[in-house]
Structure formats: structure tokens, C-alpha cells
Amino acid sequence: MNASEPGDGDAWRGLPRFLYPDEQQQLLLSIALGSSRDPTAAFEMWCQRTDLEGDIEPASYRLLPLVYHRLRESGSRHREMARLRGIYQHSWCETQLHLRGAEVALGVLNKAGIPVMVSKGLALVGRYYASPALRPMSDCDIYIPRAEIEAACTVLGKAGWRVTDPRAQAGTRDMVVLFPAMVLWHDEWRELDLHWSLMSGLTMPRIIDRFWARASPHQFGTSRALVPAPDDLLLHVVAHGMSSNILPPLRWIVDAATIVARHGETIDWPALRQFARQNWAGSRLARGLALVRSLCDLPIPEYMTVDQPHLLERLEKRVILDNPGGTPPAYYPLVTRAIMLAKLLSDDDRRHIPRLTRAFFSRQLRRVFA
Amino acid sequence: MTMTNWLASDSLRPNERSVSSEEIDGEAILMNHDTGMYFNSTGSGGLIWRAISMGASRDQTVAVLAAHYDLESDAVRADVTAFIAELDRHGLIVSGGAAMANAPSLPGPASVAYAPPELGVHADLADLLLLDPIHEVAEAGWPSPNPAKDDERK
Numbered sequence: 001m002n003a004s005e006p007g008d009g010d011a012w013r014g015l016p017r018f019l020y021p022d023e024q025q026q027l028l029l030s031i032a033l034g035s036s037r038d039p040t041a042a043f044e045m046w047c048q049r050t051d052l053e054g055d056i057e058p059a060s061y062r063l064l065p066l067v068y069h070r071l072r073e074s075g076s077r078h079r080e081m082a083r084l085r086g087i088y089q090h091s092w093c094e095t096q097l098h099l100r101g102a103e104v105a106l107g108v109l110n111k112a113g114i115p116v117m118v119s120k121g122l123a124l125v126g127r128y129y130a131s132p133a134l135r136p137m138s139d140c141d142i143y144i145p146r147a148e149i150e151a152a153c154t155v156l157g158k159a160g161w162r163v164t165d166p167r168a169q170a171g172t173r174d175m176v177v178l179f180p181a182m183v184l185w186h187d188e189w190r191e192l193d194l195h196w197s198l199m200s201g202l203t204m205p206r207i208i209d210r211f212w213a214r215a216s217p218h219q220f221g222t223s224r225a226l227v228p229a230p231d232d233l234l235l236h237v238v239a240h241g242m243s244s245n246i247l248p249p250l251r252w253i254v255d256a257a258t259i260v261a262r263h264g265e266t267i268d269w270p271a272l273r274q275f276a277r278q279n280w281a282g283s284r285l286a287r288g289l290a291l292v293r294s295l296c297d298l299p300i301p302e303y304m305t306v307d308q309p310h311l312l313e314r315l316e317k318r319v320i321l322d323n324p325g326g327t328p329p330a331y332y333p334l335v336t337r338a339i340m341l342a343k344l345l346s347d348d349d350r351r352h353i354p355r356l357t358r359a360f361f362s363r364q365l366r367r368v369f370a
Numbered sequence: 371m372t373m374t375n376w377l378a379s380d381s382l383r384p385n386e387r388s389v390s391s392e393e394i395d396g397e398a399i400l401m402n403h404d405t406g407m408y409f410n411s412t413g414s415g416g417l418i419w420r421a422i423s424m425g426a427s428r429d430q431t432v433a434v435l436a437a438h439y440d441l442e443s444d445a446v447r448a449d450v451t452a453f454i455a456e457l458d459r460h461g462l463i464v465s466g467g468a469a470m471a472n473a474p475s476l477p478g479p480a481s482v483a484y485a486p487p488e489l490g491v492h493a494d495l496a497d498l499l500l501l502d503p504i505h506e507v508a509e510a511g512w513p514s515p516n517p518a519k520d521d522e523r524k
Contacts, residue, residue, distance in 0.1 A: 052504065072395070086503040086512025089399055093408060093499060096390045100403050131392055 019242065020291065024049055025060055025250055032066040032254050035296040040076040043067065047080060059250040062136045065091040066254060069134055092133035095125065099132060101189025102140040105156060106223035109144065112155040117143040117215050117226040119236050127227065128258045139191040143208070146176050146196045161186045174359060177352045199240050204343055207279050230263035231272045238288035239281045256292050264299035273304055283309040312342050378429045381466035382422045382454065389462050393420060401495070402461055408492040409460065410513070413485035417476055418453055424474035425466045428454055434476050439484040453487040460491065
């Protein structure tokens with residue numbers, strides 16, 4: 001399928017706007033993905049419909065360095081090239097700072113002998129993009145084994161990272177079951193997300209266990225970390241991108257396309273599909289890959305885009321993926337808790353359910369009698 | 371910051387332990403992580419940085435630059451020497467060990483006239499990053515601030 005210009009790929013039309021790019025964003029994506037026949041004309045159309053003197057929505061803004069790169073490759077002399085070039089340089093500086101902060105944090109964990117893995121931005125920027133400017137990051141995601149959380153917090157604390165995440169008040173034992181990560185802050189290197197499971201909604205240990213088992217070593221300056229296998233990285237990028245967001249996320253579409261462009265011919269697609277379905281990420285993967293496939297010509301098999309949701313996914317899909325508006329329905333928190341409980345029941349973490357239940361009712365009672 | 375007395379034949383290279391760099395359309399952008407300073411070259415500075423990235427000595431850099439712009443070596447020697455001294459002053463380069471047998475080759479000949487190399491020095495990167503690259507910059511783009519917007523920023 002060769003959907004060169006925005007609007008060619010209609011597979012995802014009519015679906016909720018807070019998950020899927022609108023027409024303006026499609027214009028930018030067509031340039032960023034290199035699928036536009038005339039990137040200068042597409043960018044001019046985007047400029048005409050965008051108030052550059054106003055505020056550009058953040059997801060589109062983060063694509064502009066890549067848009068500049070594509071325009072430059074095409075020899076464009078668009079009147080906004082100087083401004084785009086400045087955005088590119090600004091992005092280069094910010095990403096360099098994130099990379100240096102990650103290198104320092106990884107070095108601290110390396111020195112303590114704590115296994116460490118990186119995913120998404122950190123795994124992509126140096127290996128899949130020609131320049132750090134092209135893959136802006138707002139934070140650094142670092143993954144450690146669950147058993148190492150306290151040791152990691154101790155050594156990172158000595159190096160200046162403070163735990164600022166209010167979820168940490170729940171205590172490490174509960175936090176690791178209910179949440180995928182916590183936020184640490186360093187005055188110089190800023191935000192670091194310390195993960196022990198993949199992401200919200202995919203917290204089951206068996207998922208991250210597979211990532212650890214199949215990851216390969218990579219050098220980050222003077223530090224080292226594992227990076228997920230390409231198909232695992234693709235699953236992570238798509239599943240994360242297909243999460244509901246206040247703004248339609250765009251960055252992941254380019255990330256996913258970049259991974260597929262490099263590894264699409266060698267990815268074991270049926271195995272990826274099976275793993276995603278077994279772990280209730282099949283629907284997100286299918287819909288995400290359908291979107292990527294509709295926007296650019298990539299070797300994604302058509303059967304990967306067929307959405308056959310698992311029973312639990314149907315509930316998730318109904319509440320999240322099919323929600324027609326940006327405001328979640330009133331029953332959203334209840335459903336997400338039910339989904340979380342069902343996922344706990346499906347995994348080794350079910351042993352924590354009695355303790356978490358007691359803690360929940362204890363909190364409720366304290367509130368009643370407070 | 372100390373200055374190093376390079377020999378003209380000493381091989382030079384970027385101080386990779388502390389410095390990140392990239393070349394965009396002939397302009398070098400550099401960041402010294404130790405000092406938190408950001409730099410951008412103008413004129414022929416990008417070509418000089420590229421030669422140094424390839425391990426060229428000062429003499430070799432003079433030679434390739436002169437050849438690139440079809441000039442006599444003496445016409446660019448003082449500029450190259452001053453530019454390398456500026457790079458050194460900011461800890462952006464180190465000795466590269468033994469000099470390369472042959473000078474690196476640069477694309478050429480130049481399609482634009484020779485312009486002396488200059489290094490834009492931005493001392494406070496944290497402050498610089500607060501400069502909005504869309505709304506607060508001059509026509510040349512970030513990191514050149516728009517003087518008319520200075521009052522608004524303050």
C-alpha cells in the first residue's frame with residue numbers, strides 16, 4: 001500500500017481524535033515519514049493552516065526537526081527554513097542534555113552492578129536516527145529488574161537523583177505491583193523515569209521478562225545498557241503510542257515506521273502478533289500498525305492490521321480505543337481498575353491481591369473515620 | 371581555561387569525552403558538557419571543524435581550506451590559527467597524537483566565497499534553551515534572539 005499524501009489512508013478514519021492524527025498532523029507526518037511527493041508544498045499547506053505566531057501543539061512541534069531534515073534533504077528553499085533550522089538546533093541541544101544525563105545515570109547503575117535496559121527514545125535515538133535532534137525526548141526511560149529498585153534508588157540518590165513521584169508514598173512493595181515506573185529528578189539532568197515494568201496497562205512481569213531475555217548490549221558513551229530486540233521495541237513503541245492521550249501522540253508513528261523500515265523484512269510477524277495477543281496488546285498493535293501502514297509504504301503484513309481483540313481487550317477497546325471524545329466516561333476509573341485486577345489475576349502478581357485488597361479497604365476506612 | 375601550545379604539525383581532534391558536535395549545512399554546532407556552553411560556527415568554521423574531526427593538524431587544515439577556496443595558504447593561515455586557538459580556549463579540541471600522513475580531503479571546490487571562521491559562544495545553555503525558537507528569535511533563527519522581544523522575555 002502506498003499512501004503518499006495525507007488522506008490516502010482511510011483505514012483509521014472515524015476513530016477517536018485523541019488517539020489518531022488530524023489532517024494538519026497528517027500533513028506534517030507525510031513530510032516526516034518521507035512519504036510526501038512534494039514536501040515543500042505539503043509544508044506550505046501546513047503553514048497556511050497553522051498560526052506560527054500562536055502556540056503550536058506540542059506533538060506537531062516535536063516533529064518539526066524531522067520535517068526540517070526532510071525538507072533539507074529535498075533541497076527545499078521554503079521561507080521558514082531558518083526558523084526550522086533553529087528548532088532543529090534547539091532540539092539537538094535538549095536531546096544532548098537528556099543523553100548526557102542518561103549516560104551519567106547508566107554509569108551509576110553500571111558501577112553498582114545493576115542490570116539496566118533502555119527503550120523508546122533512548123533506544124531509538126542513537127541507533128535509528130541520523131541525529132539526536134531528530135528524536136526529541138522529554139525525559140529518559142531506564143529499566144531495571146524489580147529486585148533492584150531499592151538498590152537503584154540508593155545509588156542514584158547518592159548521585160543526586162531524588163524520588164519526587166507521589167506514587168512512591170504507597171511503599172515500594174505496592175508500587176511495583178500497581179505501577180510501571182517512578183519519577184526521579186536531578187537538578188542538572190532533570191527527569192528520569194525508573195521503570196521495572198514496561199508501561200501502564202502492560203505491567204505483567206512476563207512481558208518485561210521477555211524484553212530482558214532478548215535484549216542486546218549497547219554502548220552509551222562511557223556507559224552500557226541493554227536495548228530491546230527490534231520486534232519488542234516495535235511492540236513497546238506502538239502499544240505506548242496507542243494509549244489514550246490528552247493530545248494525539250505522533251512521535252511513535254515515526255518511531256514505529258523507522259523500526260519497520262530497518263527490520264521489517266526480518267521481524268517474525270506471526271510470533272510478534274501471538275505474543276501481543278497473549279498479553280492483551282494485540283488490539284493496540286493491530287490498530288497501530290494499520291495506522292502506520294496507511295501512512296507509508298512499509299513491509300507490514302496485512303494480517304498484522306486485523307484487530308481481533310482478546311476478551312479483556314474488548315473492554316479496554318470500548319472504553320479507550322473507541323471512545324469518541326477526549327473526555328473519558330465516568331466509569332473509566334472503575335473499568336481501568338477492573339482491567340488492572342484482571343491482569344494481576346493472570347500473572348504471578350496475583351499473590352499480591354489479598355494484601356492490596358486489605359490495604360485498599362484500610363485506606364477507605366481511614367478516610368471514612370478521618 | 372588554558373591555552374595549549376600546539377605545534378603546527380600536531381594532529382588535532384574533538385574533545386569527545388566532553389564535547390558533542392554536529393555539522394548542519396556547513397555550520398558546526400558544539401556543546402561542551404563540562405562547561406555547559408554551546409557554540410556555533412559561521413563562515414568557514416564548519417569546514418575547519420570537519421577537518422579537525424578527521425584528525426588534521428593545523429598545517430593540514432590550512433592546506434585543505436586554501437585548496438577548497440582556491441586561495442594561497444597565507445591568506446587563511448591567520449584565521450585558521452585564531453579559530454583553532456578559540457576552540458582550544460573552550461576545551462573543544464585535544465591533541466590527536468601522531469599527525470596524519472595525508473591531509474583529509476574536503477568537498478570542493480567551494481561554491482561560495484571564503485568567509486573567515488567565527489565561533490559563536492553561548493555561555494549559559496540553560497538560559498539559551500529558554501529562548502523560544504519560534505517566537506523569540508531573529509530572522510536567522512535560534513539561537514539568535516530577536517532584540518524586539520527582549521523586553522517581553524525579561
